[in-house]
Amino acid sequence: MMIDIDVLLTLGATYKKVAAGEVIYNEEGLCSFYHQLVSGSVRWVNIDDNGSEFIQNIIEPGECFGEIPLFDDGPYAASAIADTESVIIRLHKSLFHQLLAERPDIHMAFSKIMSERLRFKFVLLKELAHHDPEKTINTLLTYLKGNKKNVCTICNKVKLTRQQIANMTGLRVETVIRTMRHLHDKGELVIDKGKVYF
């Protein structure tokens, strides 16, 4: 859990319900709110001219998102789109800064989150630069597993569609499918009803 919901509500944060597929904010837009996901699923994506998506992050309940412009005052670095019907809680930027000033412990927790996200980018960037699909996918899945991100609530394994893996790595679906078959043959993962469990 990022920031306690009661704390946010006390300061005047408001709930917002978004439908599946709804755009919460757009890349390049200006930012006036701190966002935290209460329930559902939100993906953080860059969409290019041909409509293809690069997934920067898949946000789970309790996590914040869109935090970059809260500090550097630039535009949003990526769009946020609801994967499923979701509830988010929003706090106005100025109140958010007030909160950080009053609660150094929350500010520190925030710095930790930013560090973790930066570390994830370091890892993935290094891996993408190597142009080795098998290593890239393996590193991504291992990282997610180690950080309990995008894990199936029932079986405790990382659960992503191959399309999502493709969109997180810049590889094509076909390449991901073929590469994962390799990993599957080596017994490093389970494919059940088409879905990947790592």
Place this chain on the structure above:
Amino acid sequence: MMIDIDVLLTLGATYKKVAAGEVIYNEEGLCSFYHQLVSGSVRWVNIDDNGSEFIQNIIEPGECFGEIPLFDDGPYAASAIADTESVIIRLHKSLFHQLLAERPDIHMAFSKIMSERLRFKFVLLKELAHHDPEKTINTLLTYLKGNKKNVCTICNKVKLTRQQIANMTGLRVETVIRTMRHLHDKGELVIDKGKVYF
């Protein structure tokens, strides 16, 4: 300038001189210090099994580096190597945290730096995923120019070797050379004595 040097010295920070090529700390190593570059140049790199380097960042005087593990308590995400003879100033991790607690303004400035670095990773990651060398190089150089990073002190243009660009983008030198010749022919940059000015 990141943190005022006098503030650091008052808290007990110490100077350290490193020779060109010297490794300041190694990837995967544990972190006990806040690092800030006083003079010289430091590159922040991942080195793979075959010895090829991926440059995460080229640090200039006044900037901090190696800050990720200060917050998430993991190992260093990359190695720091001095490009030229450099002077760094180091503050013990515990004292650094004490400083942040005492000086919310410094903590906030730090959050801003982290945001900017995270944003840079977002931009580059999205670009690498597209597999378009010309766009990747153009985006990298435009970003650096916009943020006045790695800019020539005399002519105010971004100044990098093509090898460095290759190491920052995961492209091969030959590809960068060929691509930049294109950009040069289009008049978008200047090549002088082999060096690139954008």
Place this chain on the structure above:
DNA sequence: ATTTTCTTGTGATTGAAATCATATCGGGTG
């Protein structure tokens, strides 16, 4: 229940960057 859409799946072809080879240039060093 049926249509539509998204995802998986697989083979054939292509294209662009990686790789290999080799040479030259320029800065720094002993």
Place this chain on the structure above:
DNA sequence: CACCCGATATGATTTCAATCACAAGAAAAT
């Protein structure tokens, strides 16, 4: 000054992911 090394330069070849084409299964929408 001569030497060396890193960076630039360029052509030839290779390789492997992208692309194309097409099919079928699963899930969501109507």
